[in-house]
Amino acid sequence: MLMRPQKSLSLLAIAAALVCGLASAQVEQTAPPGTPASGTSAPDSVTSKAKSLLDSFMNRIKALPAAPASSATDNPASAPAASASLAAEPPAAPARVDQTKVMEITNWSTTANVVLDPECKNLVQPFTIGDNMASLASLGAQIWGSGAVEKLLGQASNSPDPKAVIRQAARGLNWLPMDLEVMLGQHMLKDEEYLAEDKNKDVAKAYKKARDILADLQKDLPKDVPYQFQVYVRSSSFGNASALPGGIILVDRDLFSTGSDPDYVRFVMAHEISHVLQRHLTREYQARLLDGVDSVDGLKKLITSMNEKNPQAVLQYALKVKNLFVNFTEDQELQADSCAMRFMANTYPDKVALHHKLEHVVQQLGPITPAQQLSADTNPNTLPGVLKHLSDGVYERHPNTERRAQNLRKGTPKAFAQGV
């Protein structure tokens, strides 16, 4: 199901306005004292920009009767009460995408990772224009109800900062259109190396096995999931796999060789499908637009302007920017593991069998060593190391075996209760 171009454009316009309008406000909130502002606007103009942005945003929401079947009020579970606190616990979202899904935007944090649900309550993230519009409408009602507008206008209010409200909306919603996501995935695929299916019989067999598992996993998904999953077999033999936006899965060849554990392969592929269904990479791009561009830009300006004044301030700021991305990817990995557990729970409805299979998966993740347990927090972070990390664009880091194992063991009973 692809979005109609006009609606996509309209949503993109909102998203672009959110991104552009908020970029100038970002450094003001994240930079340490002494950090040069990355934007050109003075604080007053930021406020006035935010006000005009909010006005425009609210006008769009008022003009939303055209989001009929997907209106937030159609879904009693997620309809916001006018006086509800913005920080209230979100109600349980519907489990299937064949109903409109309203994403509650209720967490207030300076990083983008808060929108992740570590338990994978929703196996498929909202993706339709109706879902996004309904979520926006829900947020709009909350903004009006909370008095955020009064605060923006300079009147006393205990509500959250409206700028944060809008930025959170841009983080929380999936505003990158589906067709763009598919295009992005196809574009990235051109840089990947994978085996031609007709190379030889063994490769053809590996493709067949991979497609069979993919088809089997897809049986458990709602019928209206818009992704047309494709699988490609890589030449490498590292027991690894990866996902690109739009439903492209790349799998290492050894996963399909003699002696490989079929449950482990199933788990690995379910993990990758989950990255796609959670729109992780797509949302990472969104988050980088919101959190990253101006933060990295702010860092560069800080380095340029400070010279020899305060190296510690630069290091602190650099670490903050780095951790923003590292934590983000680690949490995504844990969430994808949790989602994969739900797939496994569907395959093994028997609790004991499921527990046994997941333990087997955990054992194949690698050993937990004392050195590794210490490393995450005790390794010194030097400024050259952090800067190299940022300039290389290497934001990805996987949680260590201990964290993954803990997450899987803790989540097993919940996965069993939820299924797919």
Next chain:
Amino acid sequence: MKKQALLGISTLLLTGLVSAQNCTLPANASGNSKSSENTKTLELRDQIGKSPACATLPGITPKKLSVVWAAFLNGNRTGGQRFDTVPPAGTPTGKVLPSAQGVEFDLRAVQAEGLSMLTLRSGQNVIASFSPLTQAIVQVPTQQLKPEVAYDWVLVTRSATYKGRFELPAADDLKDLKQQLDAVSAAESDPKARLFFQAAVLDEAEFYGARDKLLAQLRELTP
């Protein structure tokens, strides 16, 4: 007499077939999203199309060469979200070509992480274990390994765990491969074109790790 005539005909046919082989890389051979070609790589591309080494590779096609060309230009670039951290380039994967010392683990790329342990297994049997791991280059003697058996290794550093699987080829396959590599060497004197065609031989025989090593050398010669 008849035998000689038949041999003559088959030689002619073979020569005809060989000379019909095409090693011209198509214009969009790299297939990647960015234009990674420069003057030097374009020169190499022309050289490949004219190389006498082309005749030594039976069954080679522009499509197969394009795959190797794309691997040369793209390097080990991977994107997306992976299940696990990607192991360093010097670790064995898939079918490996052992050196005289054995199967090599070149761990220099992750040495700064703090090497901790390397274990090699075949099924449940531990074949070799290095703990504490003090060397950045580890050789596992071939005497400890059997051909056509899958070996799983796990490398632990202070930051991450890396895994992989490799196997040694059968003796006959290794002999054939060496013959083909020698034939390329004899036919092509230019080091860059020679490296490319040898990489193509390794790609066809599915020695991807060895192929990537040659392509890395080729990249150094074609900056």
